[in-house]
Amino acid sequence: xxxxRNQEATVSDDRLTAQRLDTLLxxxxxxxxxxxxxxxxxxxxxxxxxxxxxxxGWSQARGNSAGxxxxxxxxTVLYHNHLPALAAADLVAYDTDAETVEIAPLSSATTELLSxxxxxxxxxxxxxx
Numbered sequence: 001x002x003x004x005r006n007q008e009a010t011v012s013d014d015r016l017t018a019q020r021l022d023t024l025l026x027x028x029x030x031x032x033x034x035x036x037x038x039x040x041x042x043x044x045x046x047x048x049x050x051x052x053x054x055x056x057g058w059s060q061a062r063g064n065s066a067g068x069x070x071x072x073x074x075x076t077v078l079y080h081n082h083l084p085a086l087a088a089a090d091l092v093a094y095d096t097d098a099e100t101v102e103i104a105p106l107s108s109a110t111t112e113l114l115s116x117x118x119x120x121x122x123x124x125x126x127x128x129x
Contacts, residue, residue, distance in 0.1 A: 014107060014108045014109050015109060016107075016109045016110070016113065020110075021113075023089050024089060024091075024110065024113055026089075027085050027086060027088075027089040027091065028114075028117055030082060030085075031059075032055050032059075032074070032077070032078065032082050033082050033085065033086055034117060034118070034121055035054060035055050035058050035059075036051055036054070036055065036078070036082060036083070036086060036092070036101070037086065037091055037092070037103070037114060037118075038118050038121070039051065039054045040092060040101065040102065040103040041103055041114065041118075044102060044103055045100060045101065045102035045103070046100070046101055046102075047099055047100055047101075048075060048078060048079055048083070048099040048100070048101065049075070049099070051078055051083075051101060052071060052074050052075040052078055053071075055074050055078065056070055056071050056074050058127075059074075061127065062125050062127065079096075079099075083101055086101075090104055091103070091104055091106070091110075091114075092104050
């Protein structure tokens with residue numbers, strides 16, 4: 001079983017280090033990753049296919065044009081790029097064999113940062129994902 005598992009050591013620590021902040025801001029620089037995190041924070045767990053539906057749907061709702069093969073392209077990029085990056089940043093647990101993703105246990109500082117990012121995103125896009 002190939003499982004990218006969260007090992008966030010600071011779950012009980014409310015402080016963010018500069019390195020952790022850089023990691024989080026870097027991984028959240030991709031809109032698709034922010035969509036995945038927002039969805040998982042609300043739903044807890046999802047399949048890769050479900051997350052693909054979410055990212056494609058939210059992208060279209062935001063006016064991003066999508067070609068005929070947008071779903072397959074999005075799924076491929078999620079599977080090989082975005083989900084491993086989120087797992088490496090200890091935001092999700094990603095099981096590549098089962099093709100499932102779940103939100104990881106997060107420190108309160110990380111949760112607060114994610115909430116702020118989500119609020120800013122909603123204000124910019126005029127949506128509440």
